[in-house]
Structures are given as C-alpha cells and as structure tokens.
Amino acid sequence: MAEVRDADLRELAASLQAWRITPDGSEGYRKAEVTLGGVDTRELNQQSMESRLVPGLHFIGEVVDVTGWLGGYNFQWAWASAAACARATAAGLQGGTSGI
Secondary structure (H helix, E strand, O other): OOOOOHHHHHHHHHHHHHHOOOOOOOOOOOOOOOOOOEEEEHEOOOOOOOOOOOOEEEEOHHHHHHOOOOOOOHHHHHHHHHHHHHHHHHHOOOOOOOOO
16 A cells, blocks of 8 residues: 555545445345344343443443344344433433433
8 A cells, every 4th residue: 555646546535435335236125134233232231221241331322132023123222222311311410310
C-alpha cells in the first residue's frame, strides 16, 4: 500500500463510497426470518436490561437473543427493552436502583 500514490488511493476510496448494491430479487415473506443469537437473556436483569456479568452495561433490541413471529414483534421488543432500560437508568441517576 505504501507504494500506491495518494491520488490513486483517493480515487479508490471515492469509487468504493459510490458503489451501490442493487438486489435482483427476494424470496419474500415466505422465507423471511429473524436471526437467532445475541446476548443470552439469562445474563440480563429483566427489569433493567443490565448485564449480570458486567454491571453498568446494558443491552437492548436485536442485540439480545429474543425472537418472535414476523409482523412487528421485533420492533415491539426493541422499543420495550429500550423503555425498560431507560426507566431503570433514570431511576439509578435519581438515586434509585436499577433492579439488580
């Protein structure tokens, strides 16, 4: 890389930034699924979404290993877990407890 001219590197970077990927099809809702995996719910406090392993570290939404049917359930989980985390965090900032 040290031998490549700066102008060529800038041109390559511009080309990569302008690259557009255009899907040519979809298998539709028949094959649509939620990806499994993420932070194990047993490692989280259910009221605060705080890690039981690393105090002060919270996980919400799709990073947590929670799956549901198609149709907005993951959005609901993301919002609900964020709300639980926010309430617990706010309570902790006001001198309350995070539920752990």
